[in-house]
Amino acid sequence: GLAMHANFNDLVVGTYGRGIYILDDVTPIRQLADLYASNQDVLLPIRKAYRFRDKQGIHAERSFVTGQNAPYGASINFYLKEAGKQPVKLLVTDASGKTVKTLEARGSKGLNRVWWDLAYEEAVLPPLRTKPRGKDWVKLDSTGKRNMFIYDLDVGPGLAPPLVLPGIYTVILQTGDQQLKQQVEVLKDPNTSASMQDVANQHAFGVQLYGSIRRCFELIDSMEQKRALLLATVSANDNSKSMQQSASMMEEQLWQMESKLFDVYLTGSRQDAFRNPAQILERLLAISKES
Secondary structure (H helix, E strand, C coil): CCCCCCCCCCCCEECCCEEEECCCCCCHEEEEEEEEHCCCCEEEECCHHHHHHCCCCEEEECCCCCCCCCCEEEEEEECCCCCCCCCCCEECCCCCCCEEEEEECCCCEEEEEECCCCEECCCCCCCECCCCCCCCCCCCCCCEEECCCCCCCCCCCCCCCCCCCCEEEEEEEEEEEEEEEEEEEEEECCCCCCCCCHHHHHHHHHHHHHHHHHHHHHHHHHHHHHHHHHHHHHHHCCCCCHHHCCCCHHHHHHHHHHHHHHCCCCCCCCCCCHHCCHHHHHHHHHHHHHH
């Protein structure tokens, strides 16, 4: 049997056995003939997106009866008459015109689909430019950097950016010199008993908290750059002893401050989270995970 879902415009196929298949958002397929006839780039109307609060299952995601859900968020579909030479960029802006998310797609000829997860821009982990003290076996790459790791299950999920508020957002597709626009409405999760004021309060706290996390990353990046330069000054044989001593003192002060921000003994080992105490960054991430 075949059925169309009224809210999501999904095609549902039942096999009269134990199988159910869902083709998500068939709107582009229904308009395919008109898109070919138009012979121009088109950003299709975007269906409403629900701000669902995800519920994690336990030991069920990989069972034989578990299906694969569509990606979370808003389905954004566009048609290109020719393949782009560069990846296509899409911007999501709020009512004030502020960009909340930047998306990229391959930009193939014909129909394209990209998903917006209804969240703000993701924070980027800064590269570390110094070795942890007493652990000279930790290597820096050819550019003098190493990766920063956030492993622990209690804090790692805190890296996820907060969701945007329910409301109207604008999606802007940039192809060449033209901009194509469509609006998308983000709706509150109908399954939650929280009021709009509750959601707004949670959102305000989440945005403030995530701003503090990003600020931590910025400070760590700045201190790592300065410490790397100071350590190079200390180790340079052609520098005077007084210059080396001054650089060493400054590096020590920066190290003391940086050690309050995050685990400066981080090596990349999964056991790091159990060896050293949580600092400001790890504590903020733990709060963010629960918010």
